[in-house]
Amino acid sequence: MTLTRSQRPDFWSLSPFRRVASLRDEVDNLFNLAFGRLTDTNGGHGSGAQMLEGWYPAVDVYEDKDTLQVKAELAGLNKEDIEISLQDGYLVLSGERKQEEKQDNNEVYRSERWVGRFHRTISLPCRVEADKIKATYNEGVLTVTLPKAEEAKPKQIPISVK
Amino acid sequence: MNAVTPQVESPVRPQSANPERRHVSPKVNITENKEGYVLEAEMPGVAKEGLEISVEDNELTITGRRQPDPSANLLYRESNSADYRRVFELDPSIETGRISAQIEQGILTLTLPKAEKVKPRRITVN
Numbered sequence: 001m002t003l004t005r006s007q008r009p010d011f012w013s014l015s016p017f018r019r020v021a022s023l024r025d026e027v028d029n030l031f032n033l034a035f036g037r038l039t040d041t042n043g044g045h046g047s048g049a050q051m052l053e054g055w056y057p058a059v060d061v062y063e064d065k066d067t068l069q070v071k072a073e074l075a076g077l078n079k080e081d082i083e084i085s086l087q088d089g090y091l092v093l094s095g096e097r098k099q100e101e102k103q104d105n106n107e108v109y110r111s112e113r114w115v116g117r118f119h120r121t122i123s124l125p126c127r128v129e130a131d132k133i134k135a136t137y138n139e140g141v142l143t144v145t146l147p148k149a150e151e152a153k154p155k156q157i158p159i160s161v162k
Numbered sequence: 163m164n165a166v167t168p169q170v171e172s173p174v175r176p177q178s179a180n181p182e183r184r185h186v187s188p189k190v191n192i193t194e195n196k197e198g199y200v201l202e203a204e205m206p207g208v209a210k211e212g213l214e215i216s217v218e219d220n221e222l223t224i225t226g227r228r229q230p231d232p233s234a235n236l237l238y239r240e241s242n243s244a245d246y247r248r249v250f251e252l253d254p255s256i257e258t259g260r261i262s263a264q265i266e267q268g269i270l271t272l273t274l275p276k277a278e279k280v281k282p283r284r285i286t287v288n
Contacts, residue, residue, distance in 0.1 A: 073206035075268030140206035140268015
């Protein structure tokens, strides 16, 4: 029996950038596993990389005096398939894009679009009024408007100058 | 080319990425049925008015301009503000005059019908 030991570590595998990237990927993958991403294949035509990356719809956060606005790019969903919840100062967006029913004699040339579940957790920068959250879904963009809690709004304190 | 060549490449073939990188390439699905091809492109944030679709020779270009950003303060951004754009090479069997398009919840659906003469036809043997 022979025991082969590698003589020197692979340079690239130790490169700090690669380490950071792979750590991030690992965290992402854990997330995917937790939410069952790997069971969603892309009709057999998606790339392997896609399966590992998961579907992370882009999220933007805006703020004005009275509200926070969270926008998520979620093209082609049914309104009923989007779930929004507030948990301990985090806004949780999740949902599912359903696979379109395959027609028998259709040939697929390209399948880049995601199907399956997504899950995003957004840390909110201030307290909001949970019962006044509103959401709209237009042009494939979900917009969640969260009114700031009274204590989080900027206040003007009059100072009398003596 | 042989008269009977199995077609490996997609008849609606995306061209190489735009070198200028001032656009984002929308993700697409392309399928074929008896009548023609269906191309679905994902363009969240684009309304009907922001769409531009053109065919020149055998090149199909789709461009989508996003709705303007809200005037509120931006705290965090993951979305790309660039317009969407992607160019496809069309198979000669596609009847470009009858291409139709619609956009719904950020998904552009293009229907690219095949010309009558290339539709499959059963030939009866006498």
